[in-house]
Amino acid sequence: MPKVNLKDLAKSLNISVSTVSKALRDSYEISNETKKKVIAKAQQMGYNPNPYAGFLRNNKSKTIAILIPELTNNYFIQAISGAETIAQENNYHILIYATNNNIEKESSILKHLNNGRVDGILMSVSSNTSQYNHIEELIRNGIPIVFFDRICHEIETAKITTNDFASGFMATEHLLQTGSKKIAYLSISEHLSIDHKRKQGYLEALNKHDIQLEKELMIQCSDDEKTNIDKIKKLLTSKKRPDGIFASVEKLALTTYHLCKELKIRIPQDLKIISFSNLRTADLLNPSLTTITQPAYEIGKEAASILFKYLAKRKSLIPNENIVINSKLTIRDSTNPDL
Amino acid sequence: MPKVNLKDLAKSLNISVSTVSKALRDSYEISNETKKKVIAKAQQMGYNPNPYAGFLRNNKSKTIAILIPELTNNYFIQAISGAETIAQENNYHILIYATNNNIEKESSILKHLNNGRVDGILMSVSSNTSQYNHIEELIRNGIPIVFFDRICHEIETAKITTNDFASGFMATEHLLQTGSKKIAYLSISEHLSIDHKRKQGYLEALNKHDIQLEKELMIQCSDDEKTNIDKIKKLLTSKKRPDGIFASVEKLALTTYHLCKELKIRIPQDLKIISFSNLRTADLLNPSLTTITQPAYEIGKEAASILFKYLAKRKSLIPNENIVINSKLTIRDSTNPDL
DNA sequence: TTTATTTACGATATCGTTTTCGTTACATTT
């Protein structure tokens, strides 16, 4: 039953609890001899400090939370992985919460966190988040939040994103340059800033090349896979079928792939596809998928680094800052004009 | 600065702290009137209990840890997702740790957890784990551990796995039935029970069909992608090249896909491939990949459920139990004999 | 009326740390 605490240590050394505590924290008040003895005894007795006692005393938990819309998503997992790496380096612990794109769940989780359980939060907002009260309250209570990817412009803090507008522009231009004339945009949520920016890039590229926007080509998808399938199928079987598709998120590109298989639409001959994606098997798909890939791991690292920087400073108010880490276009067969 | 605690509530209500505490916990000692008042006031003042004070007092943290070898792995993510669902239902929180297949890191993380920070642990052991002292100590200290997938037979507790032996047997037989004569097995780690069982299934299938094992066909891979590439490339370019491959994990199948592309080996005509995998794009690969898929989400749910069951009982010693959730074979083109 | 019993609440110890503030004993300065 080696549940040894400071008191036990003190007793077995015949010194006071405070001396033991200070010795272990390497205080200048304690002589080197005593420190050696204490450390040796602690080692021997297998002392392991109770974290919660310290948290209570110091109002610091060495723990952060990561809130993401969904776990089963390559982008978010890579971002978490990056954040986790930095957390381990800083001896921080990570609590994970999936909001499942449910604003009530997001709000409820944040309420639970609004009590000192975590020192800070990394989050990507739920896609239908349109009220920010529950987020602002955390910050008012001194719990800093750093946003990544699905950010919240309305809140003053650090935000890590990729160059969504430029990437959307680039993706669309790539489709144009590889021969597409009628390009559709698959949107995942009208409430998301990233989606909006990618769409703006799409529109700007069309504009630059003097292409009239056809509204039927902008498909508003959602988290409901079934209605997505219906909408995209309708798009692909309409007489005004596009010859190029720009998917704002990976999931929609994969749905399109499935539908093309079903509808015998050839990629890239009949339809070219480009998508934001962190799929590691993009080059093994049939055909391989041209992607805009976000440096998700780096984004996670950066977000965590910024948070820890301010936590170390004991500053809970993080000034507004927009950090952009560029995505990379990887051209593959799904937009190959020579196939 | 709404950092209101029980004392503040008590003061503003002119009653004692203990009464407030009991009222909020719906104690029978408190009258309904008082309860109403307290609850209303708590609501009004935005009271949010400090979790760590309670944890300290009760020696319970409503938190569990999940330790996995790596985050960027479809199987583990789905398992985490399942566990997270159950955790949210039970109002438990989840700390995530990646061991990166590093036994020292695993050991160090477990040491950090050996102090009441978590009530219990869900874990998949690091692939080179061969000593179990660091794990046994946790259990001795009353922190229950449930294993999933990469389990530790030597420790008495609940273990959730899939039917690895039968699945290995089935995979190998499927290759035989689709025409493969020389079947290679790609192993990920000789220290892993799951690998060992899958391999036994492979050997048993060969035996059943009176096929002599050729030792050069059992490739011992690792976490080092480079040496894996070398070994598999050597296998694929040898004169005794196999015409079927059974990959024990997804990663090795993907490496093989890449190498086949590079070496112009046609799948499935020249080489058939089957693999354990939770890839969601298995059917979109070129060619689509025949998989043995574990119900990872369910495995995660099951593991968490068992842990919570014992935590609710305040029983920290979980009796030994082997729970098997069967995998499913999905036949696709990578083993299609008619292509 | 006296003695139990119940109801509703308060005082206080406790969980295990950290930290402030004393308090020695001894060395150093005037």
Add this chain to the structure above:
DNA sequence: AAATGTAACGAAAACGATATCGTAAATAAA
């Protein structure tokens, strides 16, 4: 010799909640 300084330690008060007592008043039983 008196005053000051310093090094090394201990006592005790936090941190915020919970649970064990105790106790007053009100009710019931004798």
